[in-house]
Amino acid sequence: MAVTTGPRLALVAGEASGDLLGGLLLAGLRQRWPQLQAGGIAGPRMQAQGCASWWPQERLSVFGYVDALQRLPELLRIRRQLGDRLLAERPAAFIGIDAPDFNFGLETRLRAGGLKTIHFVCPSIWAWRGERVVKLKAAADHVLCLFPFEPALLQQHGVAATFVGHPLADAIQLEVPRAAARTALGLAEAATVVALLPGSRRSEITHIAPRLAAAAVLMRRARPGLRFVLPVAPGLRDLVAPIVARHGAGADIQLLDGQSHAALAACDVTLVASGTAALEAALFKRPMVITYHLAWLNWRRMRRMAYQPWFGLPNILSGDFVVPELIQDAATPDALAREGLAWLDDAPRCAALVRRFDDLHLSLRQNTAQKATDAIAQVLQG
Known part of the structure; x- marks a missing residue:
């Protein structure tokens, strides 16, 4: 399908904060492409913007390393099945919204399979776990950054990136009601x-x-x-x-x-x-x-x-x-x-x-x- 008539996009948001960002992003995408088709793993805000959720978003919500290890078999199974589906259906692009521990592996596989991949929210490599930039470079064709200092940092590592601001700053009024x-x-x-x-x-x-x-x-x-x-x-x-x-x-x-x-x-x-x-x-x-x-x-x-x-x-x-x-x-x-x-x-x-x-x-x-x-x-x- 031609981009001007509305692309098919796949998206994954792993928790409530990602769903909030994804819902605001999808609202903007629909302004440009009213016929946009979207599916993947989404919460209620993304679903309200027409994104089909193929698994409940709550299945990806983990808290810390102990919780992640306990849930690892289920998370790996979901990621494998989702990757299989997307490689078969060939959407125009995949957008991973935060959730780097889940999305990086999926994005790397999809990118190796010829799909375009975008990661929305630069992981906080400037705060901790800086080694993740290596995985990010392999995973994403482009990174959408929330904070102004992030693109220059990523570009030092050969990662294409754009500062897009934070959608919450647009959604929340400057004068508090x-x-x-x-x-x-x-x-x-x-x-x-x-x-x-x-x-x-x-x-x-x-x-x-x-x-x-x-x-x-x-x-x-x-x-x-x-x-x-x-x-x-x-x-x-x-x-x-x-x-x-x-x-x-x-x-x-x-x-x-x-x-x-x-x-x-x-x-x-x-x-x-x-x-x-x-x-x-x-x-x-x-x-x-x-x-x-x-x-x-x-x-x-x-x-x-x-x-x-x-x-x-x-x-x-x-x-x-x-x-x-x-x-x-x-x-x-x-x-x-x-x-x-x-x-x-x-x-x-x-x-x-x-x-x-x-x-x-x-x-x-x-x-x-x-x-x-x-x-x-x-x-x-x-």
């Missing part, structure tokens, strides 16, 4: 609101949600009027609700079905798991405490591979500890509560943070869907 978000969530304008974001994967939530819920109890004890909201990713209420009931009794934590953006727009401060949600919090110009906790073996391995002192994206992109990070053993309920309350007592610090995050937002706001679509079109025509 705080009042509208509070109205939508039933929160009073005068209330002091704390958003708790423990992540979107089951294994992640089991490590982080108990700490956030317990911190909420301590914060509520110090300030009885505080309100707490906790967005729950689709399909995870059965996991989150018992954790909140057990560890957050007395904090009156309001569980939301999704609505993480509304929670961030409405809140005064957030306790947030490191990852895409922390970047979203920065784009909403929110004071935050970044936290993370892994299984002991996973933590030891990750710590040995780290190149930078920062863990969360807002700090990495700022090149400074602009917000506190409480990682692993430091991620105690007492510490989380203390750092969260500290933001509420320091208006000048909050105002300075907003200025930093305004600059960050503007640097990432690049009309990502258009730039990514232009880069993909060049690959398809090459």
Whole structure:
């Protein structure tokens, strides 16, 4: 099928953050090619843009090395079967959205079989596991980069790349709709609101949600009027609700079905798991405490591979500890509560943070869907 009438593309996103990026990307692709056909492994946002999901996205969601090893036979089987199908059907290109441990091997096989491959999201080789650039070079014809410093780094290794900005920077308004978000969530304008974001994967939530819920109890004890909201990713209420009931009794934590953006727009401060949600919090110009906790073996391995002192994206992109990070053993309920309350007592610090995050937002706001679509079109025509 000719590109101008709508190509067939295959895409794989391994978790909720990849699905978010993929949904925004597909919306841009459909602006150029309304007859686009897409299939692969997709979450609800990508499916809403017409991408058929041949396996449930949750099957690819793993947390750390221990979880990955336990799931390895299933993951390898899915990757093999998907590769067989794509080599037989011959889409115009394959787009792997993040999930490098799954996508790199698939992309390498497809590329060797004559298919064009694009990787969306440069792996954080500038932060840890820099050796992955060798696999990336073998896997991808082109890399779409979220951050401005990444293409030059990749080009040093012979990898073609384009900075397309971050689609979340386009999707999130520069001016935060705080009042509208509070109205939508039933929160009073005068209330002091704390958003708790423990992540979107089951294994992640089991490590982080108990700490956030317990911190909420301590914060509520110090300030009885505080309100707490906790967005729950689709399909995870059965996991989150018992954790909140057990560890957050007395904090009156309001569980939301999704609505993480509304929670961030409405809140005064957030306790947030490191990852895409922390970047979203920065784009909403929110004071935050970044936290993370892994299984002991996973933590030891990750710590040995780290190149930078920062863990969360807002700090990495700022090149400074602009917000506190409480990682692993430091991620105690007492510490989380203390750092969260500290933001509420320091208006000048909050105002300075907003200025930093305004600059960050503007640097990432690049009309990502258009730039990514232009880069993909060049690959398809090459």
